[in-house]
Amino acid sequence: MTELLYATDSYLKSFECRVQSVDETSRAVLLDRTAFYPGGGGQPCDMGLLKAVNGQVWPVTRVKKTPDGIWHTLGGEAGLPQPGDALHGELDWERRYALMRTHTALHILCGVVFRDYGALVTGGEMEPLKGRMDFEFETLTHERITEIEEAVNREVQAARPIRVQILPRETAFQIPDLIRTKINLLPPEIREIRTVEIVGLDLQADGGTHVANTAEVGRIRVVDYKSKGKINKRIYIEMG
Incomplete structure (x- = not known):
């Protein structure tokens, strides 16, 4: 199995x-170990490069999690490294950090909507500095969108710390409202649950990478919203 370095240090x-x-x-x-996030929960996988001790460099074009561990697809035409070879990995940090800011922004949005309106998440996805989240809203008006945008930016300005923990499943599921999605996506075989807490706002199960403080997110703009069904509304956000 691969040691998941990103799970405990998003800044590596x-x-x-x-x-x-x-x-x-x-x-x-x-x-055997990696800082590349393999994707999941709406967050795309990381990209970057792997480098051998002889100077050979391979671009990492895709990362995928399997029961065996984390597989890294290598671009180019050079011969592949072999089992036992020592490598140096480097992330495309600009892209990763933008995704960290975006993922935390979506958690702020989720936390505000759940706190103020009690709406659960029904879906979401992101790319660097933009994303969308679907909520179980029956009605969503321009006035409410304005309220939501103002509220999420107050949470950014509050500079709330973000705390990551890995807990035994039994302990994690004692936390009220740990699962904010309409469907529990954590199968029983997962015995340890990673939680991400925006202190004072939001606490939920999550496997992705995040910034350490809401202030790092920057101003969040709600750029659009759409109805995707009778009780399913989509909110789009972007950051500078």
Whole structure:
């Protein structure tokens, strides 16, 4: 299994690792440890590069989580590293940090909407500095959108710290409203639950990467909203 460095340190930009296995057909390598987030929960996977001790460099074009661990697809035409090889990994940090800001912005939005209106999340996705989230709203007006935008930016300005913990499943599920999605997406075989807390606003199960303080997110703009069904409304956000 791959040690998930990103799960405990979202600010890790580079790391050392060894190749555990190679898939020649898909040009992918399984690493013993990684800071590359493999994607999930609406957050895209990280990109970057892997470098060998002889100077050979491979761009990382895709990262995927499997039961075996984290596989990294390598671009280019150079020969692949082999099991046991030591590698140096580097993230595309500008992209990763933008995704961290975006993911935290969506948690702020989720926290505000749940606190003020009791609406659960029904879906969401993001790309660097923009994203959308669907909520179980029956009606959503321009006036309410304005209220929501003002409220989320107050939380940004409050500079709330963000705390990550990995808890036993039994302990985690004692937390009220831990799951903010309409459907519980955590299967029973997952015995440890990673939680992300915006202190004083929001606490939920989440596997993605986040900034350490809401102030890092910057101003959030609600740029659009749409009805996606009788009780399903979509809110779009962007950041500078």
